[in-house]
Amino acid sequence: MLPFGYWLEQQQWVPVVHVHREVPELDREDPFAGAGELKRFAPYAQGGNGCHTTFSLGDMFTREPLRLARHAPWPMHWNLSDYIEENRNEFLSQIPAFSQETALGNVSEEHLQDLGRILTSMDAREHGVTLGISCEACHLGSRRHAENPTRLPGFSPRSPHLRAETGGREISSGRNHTNLNWACGRCHAGARSEFAAGMGTWNSIEYTDATRGACYSQLKCVDCHDPHKTIGPRWTRTRTQDESVCLKCHREFGSPDVRKLHTHHQAGSPGDGCLECHMPRINEGLQDVVRTLSIFSPTHGEILEASHPNACNLCHVQETIDWTVDWLQRWYDVDEGRLGLDRGYTDRTKSGGEGWLTSDNEAVRLVGADAVMRQRAGWSLEFLVASLDDEFLVNRQFAARGLEKMLALDLAELGYRFYGSRPERTRGLKRVRELVLGSGSVVAGASGR
Template sequence: MMVWFDEQPDAVFDMWQSTGPHSNLRREDYADPQTCRRCHKKNYDAWFEHPHRKMNLLASEDSVVGDFSGEREINYRGGTATFDRSDQGHSMTLARDGQSRVYSVEETIGSRFFQYYVGHLVQGPEAPEHPMYHVDFVLPFGYWIDQKQWVPVVHVSEEVADDLRDDPFDVASSAVDGKDYYSYHRHCANCHSTFALGDLLLKAFPRLGKYSPHSLHFSMPGYVADAHPQLWPTGKRSFDLTEDELAGIMSAVGDLQASEHGVSMGISCGACHLGLKEHAEGRMKKPPFFPNSPHLHIEYADEKKKENISFGRTPRTLNSICARCHTGKRPEYGAGMSTWNSIEFSDALKSPCFTKATCVDCHEPHAPIGKVWKKTAAQDDASCMKCHPRFASKKALQAHTHHPLDSAGSRCMNCHMPRLNEGLQAMVRTHLIFTPTNPDMIESNEPNACNMCHADKPIDWTLDHLSEWYDAEFNDKSIDFSYKPREQPVAIGWLNHHREAVRLVGADSLVRSGATWALKDLAGALDDDFMVNRQFARIGIEKLTGRSLGATGYRFYMTRDERKAPLVRVRDELLKVQSSATRPGPVGRR
């Protein structure tokens, strides 16, 4: 994608395919969801319950889920945060060592597992010109809905070990956006609310251009003068403006807030379907799925492709819609998949399967998923069989999987899309579809699908089966280097891995496989350097034992010193459960 700051040259203009004169990119082109409801009630009703709709809302009595009664608090790093509501709205107060700061709550983020909050400083020791008084950013504590408790936010910035985490009670005198706080409207809102796509093409053109099904040319001067005339100097053409003036206009577009200039707060119909006002008013029977505008053109290397352009519901166009938000950069495992969620399309695109597949082959975009994935394992298998019919027969499937039919090992996704991805409160499936014999994962002692189920088995047990079943070969020196001691259960090794993402999968694998014999090892995960790992370990251990750790006084966000005494009590409790479980003995090579 190329964004033109100057007027487009005549020499190449005639070579491009116009997408206009119809426009579905400006805010004025979009329809209100209530208008869509008249003809699409089923989809509207499903969307109305979808977390997408509530991804970002103005803070109100209806939208705020957290307990702002003033009766709940969180003690963290020697400070206390309290949460109140008044006639002026909701607020968050942080106090430590006789110093306090009050933050207003202006917007909400999320509604399914956690709810985070956006606001700004309204009272504190900082001077009035301090930037945190004047910019809305993600506030330091969120509400864990299922547990009905306040917790520190995670993944607003890079997730790091405790000793490197920001201290929310310590505010820098010269705070910098993107380092000391994160302006919500600049860093987050583009995906959490619905903006006109023309605005997004300027706000996030590298990402949108990368995943576009066509090579795009977009006129910034033409679009801004058309869609935001208040931002374009009256009577000026692009070559009349300096680089600083053009950069200032781009910055002004980047600062547009959803509450004032967006199509809607949260994700609404137009986020995927674009501007449908003409269609909703009966002036267009079949609206295009692809962006259209007099200011947007498509370039093709040959005339044949130019003649065959489609603005309809093509697989590449459908996928580009999801890619607008579900892409980005994350830490990766050895095979290239992300370690935590939200960039599912980036992962899927690395999969050989995704040369033909689309997101909507598995996901119904209007219907909410709910707390857990609703499809059965058989339905998931059926999704795979659409493209892999050679495994549809029972005989072929069993020959391929070497597992009994309908067992966990016979399910496509358990082997090819295992739960490697850190979700919001549970491990979820990676969207990079790959083979369980991947040497980059196995040789580096990163999670493999076999030992995620067979958590009690050592690596040589796994290698023997992969060799016998699939003729897989691995570098034995790499295996010997990565697995020490080589004879121990692989999942126990993952618990002690140098990468926090692998430790997270190790704990989850032991819990899912019912490994009560490993409770002593799992207790170590409650003391992990990474707060998210401790949170997931607490959830898993409580699930595995059927006992709450609350009575022990353990809180996953405690400092290391604060955790010491509660962990003694936790280990005593877990040993009572583990005493009747048999720890697996060493298994040699066959």
């Protein structure tokens, strides 16, 4: 993968993030160095094409069994040797010192490691079903369907090389809850840095996040997401459409009066919505902070204790954690005495927004900056300008884009680019501070917290 990616909205090449573990600026490799000088380089065939192109499920079982098994509906056993001998025999000849006699005898650990490296670096141009995501990624058996349209593709895998432990239950190949969600979970799964409630701080493991929250014993990914349409740069479904999915189960909240007794917010206000409280915007997307797929309660104790972004203060950024817990106690019987707030808050007089903006956790800082910009909190400008010099590149990127939208600025015209080195940013930051903050160190209106 290149050290740069093309940012469609901005129409420019910018350094990529999250190809490797994100590190502070001084530990990050210079993306402007020549490719041959980079210490870490991720070949696309190994790090990207498993999800971003379509391979047969047999190849996926062979290449990435752990990821596919993470959310598999049953324990499964894959006959690797027979599959390779029958379908990918050409790879055996690429293993040094490997012969047919070796294959029939004892295979060494070294042979297996060599084979593993070969399998994980399969070139999609040669071995993939298609480049990009196509029917076979979800609908299995598409070749047979193309040859005979009356043979419909299924959603559960079938192969003489596969054994599933189903406890005697028959496996359906239809559009049931299990099959549809696993189709998504085969790719949208993995591990990320996490907030205190267990959800990932950044995107692409949506199904893993979903399983860590509530509702997915009944909810299907396709209830909200049409897999045959791209989302585009913005979520286009209306609040009513989104909440209609929630109300299929939580029917009692279809009544505005009953809902108000639950939310304690005026009908139609953001605080009266299902998603603002139970799926808040705390996940770093490609260019926006988006909703977490972990459905959880605003009363989640670990989130509150850790000073990680909570649903209440994402709207009420100017209020303190004590203010938040006081209202949660009145409305939902949260026991403040059982919360270890002192572990996460050195100064409980700070507003929630300020606490996040000055957090030691880079993911918390990123979400905090997004929250105060969404609320157009004038008092936060001094902290937001400081975010333009954050030690993490992605934090600077999100802060820069948000400030430009919030204040109708063009930071490049002021000489600032988020991917510049610290010395390169200094002059531009000076001009930004002078324009946004004036000669004083605190922006006017900061006292209006």
